[in-house]
Amino acid sequence: MARNWRPSAPTMSDVGRRAGVSAMTVSRALRDGGSIAPETRKRIMKAVEEVGYVLDQSAQSLVSRRTAFIAALIPSINNSNFADTARAITNVLQATGIQLLLGYTDYSIENEERLIEAMLKRRPEGMIVTGGRHTTRARRLLEQANIPLIEMWDLPLKPVEHVVGFSNAAAAGALVHYLHRRGRRKIGFIGGTSQRDERGAARRAGYETALHELGLSPPRVISIAQPPISMRHGAEAIVRLIEQAPDVEVAMCTSDLSAFGAIMECARRGWSVPGRIGIAGFGDFEVASYSNPRITTVGVNCLEIGRQAGELMLRAIEASRKGRVIAPETVITDFEVIGREST
Amino acid sequence: MARNWRPSAPTMSDVGRRAGVSAMTVSRALRDGGSIAPETRKRIMKAVEEVGYVLDQSAQSLVSRRTAFIAALIPSINNSNFADTARAITNVLQATGIQLLLGYTDYSIENEERLIEAMLKRRPEGMIVTGGRHTTRARRLLEQANIPLIEMWDLPLKPVEHVVGFSNAAAAGALVHYLHRRGRRKIGFIGGTSQRDERGAARRAGYETALHELGLSPPRVISIAQPPISMRHGAEAIVRLIEQAPDVEVAMCTSDLSAFGAIMECARRGWSVPGRIGIAGFGDFEVASYSNPRITTVGVNCLEIGRQAGELMLRAIEASRKGRVIAPETVITDFEVIGREST
DNA sequence: CTGTTAGCGCATTCAC
DNA sequence: GTGAATGCGCTAACAG
Numbered sequence: 191m192a193r194n195w196r197p198s199a200p201t202m203s204d205v206g207r208r209a210g211v212s213a214m215t216v217s218r219a220l221r222d223g224g225s226i227a228p229e230t231r232k233r234i235m236k237a238v239e240e241v242g243y244v245l246d247q248s249a250q251s252l253v254s255r256r257t258a259f260i261a262a263l264i265p266s267i268n269n270s271n272f273a274d275t276a277r278a279i280t281n282v283l284q285a286t287g288i289q290l291l292l293g294y295t296d297y298s299i300e301n302e303e304r305l306i307e308a309m310l311k312r313r314p315e316g317m318i319v320t321g322g323r324h325t326t327r328a329r330r331l332l333e334q335a336n337i338p339l340i341e342m343w344d345l346p347l348k349p350v351e352h353v354v355g356f357s358n359a360a361a362a363g364a365l366v367h368y369l370h371r372r373g374r375r376k377i378g379f380i381g382g383t384s385q386r387d388e389r390g391a392a393r394r395a396g397y398e399t400a401l402h403e404l405g406l407s408p409p410r411v412i413s414i415a416q417p418p419i420s421m422r423h424g425a426e427a428i429v430r431l432i433e434q435a436p437d438v439e440v441a442m443c444t445s446d447l448s449a450f451g452a453i454m455e456c457a458r459r460g461w462s463v464p465g466r467i468g469i470a471g472f473g474d475f476e477v478a479s480y481s482n483p484r485i486t487t488v489g490v491n492c493l494e495i496g497r498q499a500g501e502l503m504l505r506a507i508e509a510s511r512k513g514r515v516i517a518p519e520t521v522i523t524d525f526e527v528i529g530r531e532s533t
Numbered sequence: 534m535a536r537n538w539r540p541s542a543p544t545m546s547d548v549g550r551r552a553g554v555s556a557m558t559v560s561r562a563l564r565d566g567g568s569i570a571p572e573t574r575k576r577i578m579k580a581v582e583e584v585g586y587v588l589d590q591s592a593q594s595l596v597s598r599r600t601a602f603i604a605a606l607i608p609s610i611n612n613s614n615f616a617d618t619a620r621a622i623t624n625v626l627q628a629t630g631i632q633l634l635l636g637y638t639d640y641s642i643e644n645e646e647r648l649i650e651a652m653l654k655r656r657p658e659g660m661i662v663t664g665g666r667h668t669t670r671a672r673r674l675l676e677q678a679n680i681p682l683i684e685m686w687d688l689p690l691k692p693v694e695h696v697v698g699f700s701n702a703a704a705a706g707a708l709v710h711y712l713h714r715r716g717r718r719k720i721g722f723i724g725g726t727s728q729r730d731e732r733g734a735a736r737r738a739g740y741e742t743a744l745h746e747l748g749l750s751p752p753r754v755i756s757i758a759q760p761p762i763s764m765r766h767g768a769e770a771i772v773r774l775i776e777q778a779p780d781v782e783v784a785m786c787t788s789d790l791s792a793f794g795a796i797m798e799c800a801r802r803g804w805s806v807p808g809r810i811g812i813a814g815f816g817d818f819e820v821a822s823y824s825n826p827r828i829t830t831v832g833v834n835c836l837e838i839g840r841q842a843g844e845l846m847l848r849a850i851e852a853s854r855k856g857r858v859i860a861p862e863t864v865i866t867d868f869e870v871i872g873r874e875s876t
Numbered sequence: 877c878t879g880t881t882a883g884c885g886c887a888t889t890c891a892c
Numbered sequence: 893g894t895g896a897a898t899g900c901g902c903t904a905a906c907a908g
Contacts, residue, residue: 197679198598199656201885212895217887225893242677247654248591248600249885252900255541257591267635268620269819273611277637289651292610292635294620308632311590313542334585336540421823450823457825476612476790477820480764482797544901555879560903568877592901595884880907891896 200241209237220245251313256511259289260316260503261309265297265387266418269447271473271492272320275342278496279318279503286504288315295320297386297417303328310335315510316503321388322346338506338516342499344389345522352506353520354499358389359396361488361525365442365470366400368486368527374440374468376407380427380452381444383413390417390444393472397442410435414448424448425455432467439468440533446471446478449485453532468533483531490525498523543584551580563588594656599854602632603659603846604652608640608730609761612790614816614835615663618685621839622661622846629847631658638663640729640760646671653678658853659846664731665689681849681859685842687732688865695849696863697842701732702739704831704868708785708813709743711829711870717783717811719750723770723795724787726756733760733787736815740785753778757791767791768798775810783811783876789818792828796875811876826874833868841866 202213202220209216211230219226219234226234237243251257262279264272280290293309295302303325309317310331316338322345324332332339332350339351344358369377381387382394398409412431414423424443428451431441443449449471456463463469463483471478474489498521509516545556545563552559554573562569562577569577580586594600605622607615623633636652638645646668652660653674659681665688667675675682675693682694687701712720724730725737741752755774757766767786771794774784786792792814799806806812806826814821817832841864852859 199679203885213886214895215893217885218894221887227893230893242674244650244653244674244678246656246885248594248656249900250887251591252595252885252902253887255900267610268616269612273616277611280637294623307587310587313589313591331585331587335587336542421819425823447819450820454823454825476764477793480768480794480797482800546901556901557880557903558878560901561878564903570877573877589901592884593903595886595901596903598884878908881905883904884902886900887898888900889896889898892894 199246200243201246202243204241205234205237205243208241209233257313257315258287259291259312259314260318260507261291261293261312261314262318263293263295263302263305263309264320265295267292267294268418269420270418271475271490272343274492275496275499278493279500282497282500282504288504288507299323299325299328303331306331315507316340318342318499318503320344322349323388338503338510340499340503342495344392345520349518349520351518352502354495354502354523355521356490356495356523356525357396358392359399361490362393362396362442362472363400363403364525364527365472365486365488366397366404368529369440369442369468369470369533370404370406372529372533374533376410376435376437376439377401378410378412378431378435378438378441379443380412380424380431380441381414381419381448383411384416387417387419387444390419393444410438419443419445419448421447421451421454424451424453428452428455428467428469429459432461440464440470441467442470442472444472446473446475446485446487449487449532450477450481453481453483453485464531464533470533474528478528478530481532486530486533487528488525489528491523494523542589543586544589545586547584548577548580548586551584552576600656600658601630602634602655602657603661603850604634604636604655604657605661606636606638606645606648606652607663608638610635610637611761612763613761614818614833615686617835618839618842621836622843625840625843625847631847631850642666642668642671646674649674658850659683661685661842661846663687665692666731681846681853683842683846685838687735688863692861692863694861695845697838697845697866698864699833699838699866699868700739701735702742704833705736705739705785705815706743706746707868707870708815708829708831709740709747711872712783712785712811712813712876713747713749715872715876717876719753719778719780719782720744721753721755721774721778721781721784722786723755723767723774723784724757724762724791726754727759730760730762730787733762736787753781762786762788762791764790764794764797767794767796771795771798771810771812772802775804781810783807783813785813785815787815789814789816789821789828789830792830792875793820793824796824796826796828807874807876813876817871821871821873824875829873829876830871831868832871834866837866
């Protein structure tokens with residue numbers, strides 16, 4: 191018969207009692223290096239198995255002052271490049287015994303502030319946030335926390351500490367230049383108008399700057415709803431763009447997802463892509479290389495951002511554990527225009 | 534000039550010293566309900582701001598025996614239905630102050646075992662895992678942990694405790710029956726052969742059972758590589774299927790992603806879908822409703838799984854905090870065949 | 877309304 | 893090779 195109450199987890203004392211030693215000896219046996227009689231250790235390990243003992247890391251952290259985790263905040267876990275970055279961070283951390291505690295802000299800096307505070311209560315040894323826009327209070331919390339901090343996926347003008355990212359504006363600009371080299375002159379833009387989507391806004395700014403540099407026709411922008419950008423948004427926006435600016439030769443989208451939605455909508459309406467209109471995306475999502483036509487996009491090396499952020503964080507934590515601080519670093523990751531069939 | 538060392542975080546004593554009270558009074562002021570002179574509280578709050586104090590939850594948990602988080606393990610965070618489920622869990626937890634600590638197993642039960650142990654060290658108040666396949670040791674850890682446990686996304690034969698999910702076999706079977714009603718007789722299957730992908734395997738089993746029930750032609754199955762299932766897999770597999778079984782009328786895929794990859798590959802090769810061959814997916818991913826043609830699939834209500842799991846977990850934790858246990862529950866979520874253009 | 881004492885589970889330090 | 897005392901930051905329980 192099942193118990194109808196839950197006993198609290200066994201402690202080292204419980205294990206020790208069963209093995210006929212003190213809690214201290216159990217503590218030694220469970221870590222490597224301690225000098226323990228092989229026979230004693232064996233007894234202890236047996237007792238550990240029997241009672242199902244699992245170390246209490248809260249207690250351990252309290253005394254060792256190492257929580258062995260870092261926090262990372264990303265706008266969205268779903269259908270986004272950020273998930274890849276998070277995976278890359280996890281992979282770097284794997285061998286070190288440091289865990290990644292993930293939070294998602296849903297593209298809101300108010301949520302971010304709440305999450306930062308919640309995370310800090312758990313005393314992460316470091317923190318990685320997305321972008322450089324934070325509430326005033328969030329920024330203060332981050333500064334006062336006195337743990338290594340990385341802002342990623344962007345190049346903030348006034349970073350809090352470390353940065354791993356790239357210029358979203360430059361990346362979008364590079365795509366404009368690519369399209370220009372391929373003979374396109376009337377280039378539209380879909381998305382990037384929300385205050386909430388810092389990177390989308392930066393891409394649009396880069397688009398406008400590049401148009402200006404090249405002396406091209408004035409911007410034709412279709413706003414779309416709040417992030418996360420979805421396929422639906424692209425499908426709706428392309429129709430509006432064609433209505434409002436039928437002469438546009440190619441549409442740049444803030445995301446491959448909206449680009450894909452736009453392309454499929456065109457197919458449904460019998461508008462050839464890139465014949466009637468070219469469509470480019472951003473992010474090099476999987477859908478961009480399997481869609482038909484394949485989608486011209488900007489590859490942004492999400493995994494590299496994660497890897498670099500992870501490694502930088504490890505160095506910073508290593509220093510921190512020795513009571514030191516490493517100088518703020520800015521690591522710029524590369525991006526690449528990937529020309530494909532859709533333009 | 535920046536310090537080149539990191540002072541450790543301030544404690545309640547630090548705040549108290551600054552405000553001219555004891556640590557205990559700070560503790561009271563920071564929680565609501567405590568009877569504190571308004572004047573004192575104001576002084577304390579000011580001191581909190583000044584020193585940038587943030588509560589240490591490890592210490593608080595140690596004494597209150599509430600860590601205020603639950604762990605959830607999913608196979609993959611990227612491009613998967615599981616991320617939606619995780620989001621739904623988070624949403625349910627939102628108001629309660631309980632956080633979700635997410636881990637991803639990369640479809641490996643060995644990774645799952647490692648993660649379970651790592652999570653348990655942090656003393657989650659509950660745990661949600663995906664599926665019913667675990668290593669022997671993982672299962673023992675879960676049982677001995679004595680915290681509420683939910684297995685989701687499947688209906689394990691021998692559940693550890695609670696279950697929130699649906700029968701993947703029945704869902705795949707329902708799709709076979711749908712296709713049969715629409716006059717299809719030669720139905721192939723792509724995927725589901727990996728031991729690692731429990732749910733993929735269940736879907737394939739359901740497919741085979743349904744064929745048998747309906748007295749249809751023998752299974753024609755194309756194996757694809759390890760999960761996570763991707764668009765590439767579908768693109769490769771559809772070519773092999775057409776080569777090996779040119780008479781197949783419709784191909785069922787374990788995932789919308791592979792279905793989409795297959796459809797786009799067909800488009801490239803000039804094979805009409807559904808004219809030359811019909812293609813169905815599984816999961817009702819966004820791509821299924823924006824692809825051209827739109828993809829026939831099985832909608833599986835990921836959000837509902839998360840919502841139910843979250844609510845069940847909250848009830849279990851509430852009981853647990855009172856020292857009680859609720860009886861094991863099995864919540865079966867619905868699925869739905871969604872007929873669209875691709876078949 | 878506020879302070880003191882004790883102890884959560886563990887590891888550091890010092891005895892033996 | 894093992895154990896006892898002490899304290900990490902916090903709060904429950906009791907005093908005043």
